[in-house]
Amino acid sequence: MSALSEFADYVTTGANWEGRNGITQAVVDHVRLSVFAVAVGAVLAIPLAVFLGHVRRGGVVAVAVVNIGRAIPTFAIVALALPFSLRWGFGLGFWPSAVALVLLAIPPIFTNTYTGVRDVDPGVVESARGMGMRGSEVLIRAELPNALPLIITGLRVSAVQVVATATLATLVGYGGLGSLVVRGMAQRDDGKLLTGAVLVALLAILTELLFGVAERRASPWRRRHRSLADELTRDVRPVEGAPIA
Numbered sequence: 001m002s003a004l005s006e007f008a009d010y011v012t013t014g015a016n017w018e019g020r021n022g023i024t025q026a027v028v029d030h031v032r033l034s035v036f037a038v039a040v041g042a043v044l045a046i047p048l049a050v051f052l053g054h055v056r057r058g059g060v061v062a063v064a065v066v067n068i069g070r071a072i073p074t075f076a077i078v079a080l081a082l083p084f085s086l087r088w089g090f091g092l093g094f095w096p097s098a099v100a101l102v103l104l105a106i107p108p109i110f111t112n113t114y115t116g117v118r119d120v121d122p123g124v125v126e127s128a129r130g131m132g133m134r135g136s137e138v139l140i141r142a143e144l145p146n147a148l149p150l151i152i153t154g155l156r157v158s159a160v161q162v163v164a165t166a167t168l169a170t171l172v173g174y175g176g177l178g179s180l181v182v183r184g185m186a187q188r189d190d191g192k193l194l195t196g197a198v199l200v201a202l203l204a205i206l207t208e209l210l211f212g213v214a215e216r217r218a219s220p221w222r223r224r225h226r227s228l229a230d231e232l233t234r235d236v237r238p239v240e241g242a243p244i245a
C-alpha cells in the first residue's frame with residue numbers, strides 16, 4: 001500500500017478521530033498550545049514595543065536583544081526549560097514547550113510593532129501635538145491606527161512560526177499533532193505520519209490566511225472611520241475670495 005493510500009485510509013477511519021490519542025484531540029492540543037504562546041508573546045512584546053516606538057529611544061538595542069532568541073534553536077530552549085519545569089512542579093509537556101514557543105513568538109511581534117509605531121509620518125505626529133493632544137492621545141489616535149497593519153503582520157509571522165514549531169512539544173511529553181508524526185515514525189505507519197504533517201501544514205496555511213484577512217481589513221477600517229492621521233493629512237482648500245497668507 002502506498003503512503004498516500006495509507007494516509008487516505010487513516011483519515012477516513014472514524015476511530016482514528018476519537019479518544020485521547022485521536023486526531024481531534026491532537027488538533028485541539030496543538031491549537032491550545034499555539035494560541036497560548038502567541039497570546040503571551042503579544043502581551044509581553046506589544047506594550048514595550050509601542051512605548052519604545054512612541055518615545056523613539058532605546059528601540060534599536062531592544063530589537064537586537066529580542067532577536068538574539070532567534071539564534072537559539074527552539075528545541076534547545078525546551079531542553080533548558082524542562083529541568084526548571086520539573087523542579088518547580090509544572091511537570092512535562094505543556095509548560096516547557098510554552099516557554100520555548102513564547103520566546104519564539106516575541107521577536108517578530110516586537111520588531112514589527114516597534115517599527116510600525118516609530119515610522120509613523122512625523123508630520124502627522126507634529127500636527128497632532130500642535131492640536132494640543134498629549135502623548136497618550138497622539139499614540140492612541142494617530143500612531144497606533146497607522147501602525148496596526150504592521151502589528152498584525154508581526155502577529156501573523158509569529159503565529160505561523162509557532163504553529164509549525166509546536167510539533168516539538170511531543171518530544172517532552174505533550175500531545176498535539178507532533179505526536180502523530182512521532183508515533184507514525186516509530187510505528188512505521190505512513191498514514192499516521194502524513195496525517196500529522198498534513199494537518200500541521202493546513203493549520204499553518206489557515207493561520208496565514210486568517211491574519212492576511214485581518215491585515216487587509218485594517219486599512220479599510222481606518223478609511224471608513226477616518227482616523228486622525230487621515231484628517232491631519234487631508235488637503236485643505238482655501239475659501240474663494242479669502243486672502244492667502
